[in-house]
Amino acid sequence: MRQSQLFTKTRKEAPGDEVSKNAQLLIRAGFIHKEMAGVYSLLPLGLRVMKKIENIIRDEMNMIGGQEVSLTALQEKTTWEKTGRWSDEVVDNWFKTKLKNETELGLAFTHEEPLTALMTSFINSYKDLPCSVYQFQTKFRNELRSKSGIMRGREFLMKDLYSFCRTHEEHEAFYKKVMHAYHAIFERIGIGSHTYLTFASGGSFSKYSHEFQTLTDAGEDEIYVEKNKKIAINKEVLTEEVLADLGVEKSELSVEKSVEVGNIFTLGTKFSEPLNLSFAGEDGKNHPVIMGSYGIGLGRLMGTVVELNNDENGIIWNTSIAPFSVHLVSLCKDEVDIKKCDELYEMLKKKGVEVLYDDRDSRAGEKFADSDLIGIPVRVVVSPKTLAHDSVEYKKRTESTPSILKIEDFLADVH
């Protein structure tokens, strides 16, 4: 896309009330717009990143057999009363609203209840199981404070997956598949080496649940980590028993600040029993379905990436989720040179390269500063000087010194 057509512009300063680094950088570079604390709109660059994150997650969810749906935000009281979660004393972050006739509705902060209720229309027999269902859907959470930028939103996009199994063994096998899929997701997004599978408290149906915690000083959590063994434990479950289970000594662990980028949880029959989701087994008897839930907050993930990958000049995107692969920066002023640069842009598009073309009539310094702030992985500068040698100046965002490449060599290599 031509940058002259992009309606967003970079800005020198983020809003004064914005204290988190992720939101400061994303606002300054024109990825997001702050509507209010914890509520951010996605601008074209931000939406492109979000779609790439979404596609990576979708790909991994489909590979483990997940079926995509899209549930609603509006929720009926009756469904949630059955599990005891309608009450504001039990769930303290509901947003509630009302129909014209005064019927109370809630805005979903999660979707265990409506999906479990929905599945009663489709699950009757052991032959209908196992199955798993996921969505990318906006959650609403009435957080008391929201100061971590897009890492703790009041309205945010979440991928939530739910599994439905016949037995605990079947559930365990699927749970492990999700664990692998989550590792793959964080690896592909580029935060794999900073992300720890972390033991957290389970529920009535399993000893542990698991969080995926990414180490960053911007995190709101604290976990105990043994980096060599890649073992991490949530503070809340740090007991002698757990240390013994995992074969580590407390002295080996260091305390680290972290962000929970994903979690996986055995639900057992916590939701299937009150909502009557059961199946007729091969034994002819009725059994409650064994469930699991598995979440990833996409905004939080994007914020975490920005917290991890930035320098004093701006964001540094990993190729897999960058808004564009190449930032083509033109310093050409005369018509013939501009035409050559336009041709290069067209050739890149034709090759299927996602390219942001800075065709604006601005100073070089401003263009370089914008390019660093936006953080596209590869910057390619075309100037009268480079064109005189049929070349471009090529620099990765992670490098400080550019190299000169022949245009044909650059075109042969780029993707």
Place this chain on the structure above:
Amino acid sequence: MRQSQLFTKTRKEAPGDEVSKNAQLLIRAGFIHKEMAGVYSLLPLGLRVMKKIENIIRDEMNMIGGQEVSLTALQEKTTWEKTGRWSDEVVDNWFKTKLKNETELGLAFTHEEPLTALMTSFINSYKDLPCSVYQFQTKFRNELRSKSGIMRGREFLMKDLYSFCRTHEEHEAFYKKVMHAYHAIFERIGIGSHTYLTFASGGSFSKYSHEFQTLTDAGEDEIYVEKNKKIAINKEVLTEEVLADLGVEKSELSVEKSVEVGNIFTLGTKFSEPLNLSFAGEDGKNHPVIMGSYGIGLGRLMGTVVELNNDENGIIWNTSIAPFSVHLVSLCKDEVDIKKCDELYEMLKKKGVEVLYDDRDSRAGEKFADSDLIGIPVRVVVSPKTLAHDSVEYKKRTESTPSILKIEDFLADVH
């Protein structure tokens, strides 16, 4: 996808309280799930249709230079007070909610206000214009009644586009582009011949606005139509003056029930003035930006398609938005035949054909009934009988008699 893996099943009856044909069929076929009146979740088949509709619209929006964003549902009172639309007496379909500290918030029923406010961060000079911004975003509307299935939702996905121009002439030119894009969208979705550009009341800034009305008895609107000239007039503007403008006699018009599938509207400075969206012109003076808004409700569009295209056996999807292109129905029972059918399925997938493979162990009658109800455009039956002649039985959903095709001929033609 293998139908044995699809978690949804067809059902004989829709819920008793569901009076609209579109929702009845879509629920029975497993495309949507009713959460409450006017609130429907999308199941895997429904989500596939929705994504196809979305992609057609996105394609046309990108072609006219629209830039995609994603704004939030949660809305601050202060922004809407500036245009006078916060009051429930002015806007009667708000859903309102509250933060923990009792601050009132609204759930957006449209996005003129927040987007206009947002654009003040980016539009300063005549050089920043014209531009246009769109999104696919969930709207919340607190409708008093909601009995038209997915054609009048309380929560629904909408494509809303907004344009920002310097002059009325520039606005008019863009408005015409959108008009053409909308015609193209309804044509591609398969309801072009039933859809009329309809003259409706304008505002302070233009004599008319335009609705795209699709003729169907399920419609909640009534319009006056001259079918040969393809002219339509909304009841509310049927005056002598309008008839003269359009060069039709009232006697030539027939009254028809219809659904408003899209609308385009000149906003002028209605929002830019109160929200201070202005630009410095070439004349050095400040001018308010001239705006337009352009909406398409995706659920309503899907519902309208179903109302138009169905028979006593079920839905009839147009290829462009069908959940799958081919319904491969196996009647094979023995291993060798099943293997051949599996191979055909794999070959189709390899060719990039979107195929739903009914590999279930069910009776032929049940499979045919499901296939008709779901409404995939092409049904291909593989049975021991057809395999004996290296053939398949091929039938379009719109045809009643199948034909026999050699497998190789079918594979060469299908896409």
